Amino acid sequence: MQERSPSLLDELEARSIAILREAYFRVSPLMMLWSMGKDSTALLWLARKAFFGEVPFPVVLLDTEMELPEVYRFRDELAAAWKLDLKNELCPPEASIDPTLPPAARAAGRKSAGLRALIERGKYRGVIVGIRRDEQATRAKERVFSPRAPDGTWDVKRQPAELWDVYHTDVPDGHHLRIHPLLHWTEVDVWRYTQRENIPIVPLYLARDGKRYRSLGEKNITVPIDSHAATIADIIAELETTTTSERAGRVMDHEAEDAFERLRTGGYM
């Protein structure tokens, strides 16, 4: 018998597909968040693979109406081409958000509030989110199936055990699960996979006039980095040598030491 040594990408992909299927068979009603960024777009591609071409749950944009125009264009094109059940959820205005949060974190606060309202309305028990452990130190502490209280809060000090790939998928009524199929991927893994599978991306990730976005957030709180990476291959090469973090261009992460932890325990992704 010929030996085939599965590549890292094969292993990452198979694990994510198994997680998506586990969510589908065990958690209902279920939805997926799609920010049109490279991670959740790769996740969407994985969902199409997992369910043989059709995504069997709604795909939700938590819309602050502050995304860059290229991002909205990308959303409309892909939603039509991939026949997505797209729900555009307008988030509550900034005036209604906790004023003690640092200013740039309030857009994230709006998303948490929008998500909370949508879950309540749709009685969702599962929300699939494309976060990764290597992005941010509190995300590194996450579970794959991560329970949330009815108000969306994350009890980070009392997370349940999660053993092997035997996932626990039951939560009390009114609670919900955040399901994280990309948790074990890294930034460069996502780019390698995007390249291998030829997954569409928002063009803002590629350098124009010496600048590109490494991470896509709201237009008023995300800054592009200096880069000449004009192709995905260039991006991968750039990541091999960089010593800055992926979210360095996200103002909200760096306003205060606990800014991101406060957001996440409060229900942010």
Next chain:
Amino acid sequence: MNSAEGERPAQVRVVVVGHVDHGKSTLIGRLLHDTGSLTALRLQEIRTAAEHRGVPFEWSFALDALQSERDQAVTIDTTRIWLRLPQRDLVLIDAPGHKEFLRNMVTGASEGDAALLVVDAHEGVSEQTRRHALLLELIGVEHAVVAINKMDRVDFSEDRYRQIRQELTVLFERIGIAAQTFVPIVARDGDNVAVPSGTMPWYAGPTIVDAIAALEFQPPAATRSLRIAVQGVLRRNLERIIVGRVASGTIAVGDEVLISPSRVRARVRSIESWPPDGRTEARQGDAVGFTLDGPAFVDRGDIISSPAGAPAPATELRTRLVWLGRKPLAVGDRLSLRLGTRLAGVEVKALERVIDIDSLDAGGTDAVLANDVAEVVFKSRDVLAVDAVADHASLARFVLIDGLAIVGGGTVLAALDAPNAATNDLVPVGHLFDRDQRAWRNGHRGAVIWLTGLPAAGKSTLAMLAEQKLFERGFQTYVLDGDNVRAGLGSDLGFSHDDRSENIRRVGEVAALFADAGTIAIAAFISPYRADRDRARRAAGAAFHEVYVKADASVCEARDPKGHYRQARAGTLKDFTGITGDYETPLRPDLVIDTSAISPPDAAAQLLEYIERVVRLESGATRSAKA
């Protein structure tokens, strides 16, 4: 689907364990720094966090990201960090050492390929060191590198190093862990972490980085027999695509496979993929989708294997587990056990041994306490397809659930019985049970599932598929149909209107007795007259469920498996319901199954879903339900 895209060899995941304060997080921080894996921004963040708290620079802040972790200087939850070594990519999993957070340590360890065990040279091997070693083996982490840390506190003593090394070697041998290297280090200063240190000239072995890079793992044997734990069945057009991960072996179009626990054989018709790439086989690790030939009924929780060396059907399992529940575990406790993709109600039958952490000896016990490692026998209500951990580790792993909480995890050491010998518990003579007690014992209510419909509508096929599946899932069930009733119970009856009515009356009464005795009686009879069916309903009361197996007369006549329609048309079969048109359609059936619109497996799935719903007990099999 190969590694020709110039990738490096697959990464290795190393879980860092050991007693609290022996220096795990510091070692990881140092590893990050010395391998150039810490970004400038992250370094600045750590500096700021330390200044903010008025403490000296603290490497562990790289991992202990939570405010409460930094404030209390203790790791609460497990985390992951990615490192690039010159030889291979490394994922470090930091696991908390504090006893209170053992569930988080176990969570982290369950993703590890190998362990980095940190021991304080001054304090030596502690209870928590031993517990972690024991848990590593239970979780399935068989390789370890040992870091003997804080060597500066024992004056870099070679004797002390040898002493700890000796103690751990004995421990690992008893537990079954292959410890390849023992490295004396000072994590804070980086001695022997990434670069060899001059402080311990007597040590000529590798640094931590080199020891991790040199870890070797047996590749999985390609010859191992096929195992897939079925996650579920996806319907695409008319296909039923079975999905799950290939735990071992390979599956290819044309292969004969065995479905457990029903032990039905089927042939693989296709391997499905999207976008379609024409593949005809899948291998270990793949998240596969495939279809089978024939009417084989496959459902979530089933195991697909090669026909040879299939998992054993069993209801009694000897296990080794770590107990994480707050209340002690005791004989008679009822829990849910999640094995692979299967969820089963189990009862604790015996507590065989609890491992004493100090001596590693086993003692008898009447209760298993939080954080104990113990060997426990469970009795399942359902028949489970069981592999022992020695044969197929990934399918032998389970978690225990009490209500909605995870209260433990472990592996199956052995299946103790065959299903036939499983349900021989003696009932004291003369003891009267009411319906509820019987239902509680069985885990479900009794019922009469009355399938009515035209000849060849599919009643018998449905009844048989449902009976088989219910039996496998541990339900008490029995099919009554023309074949087993006409020969005895109704042997004096013919096929006149009156005789058919009397036959149905008898079946109705017998089915009601079955239901009263706690069994799910599935009656498959044309039973053309409403009055007869209503009489059967009166006999069984609320336990009666009328299922109309619907199919157009033309479809039934086209099927005609017994040739009855043909004989009736030819005039050689008198009073045949399908032709004379005297079938009285149910007015208010509890369920309608249209067999001309869906396949037999889909129809059976619909029926099963209904039956499982109506026989379910109100409260689940939780421990509190025992009282």
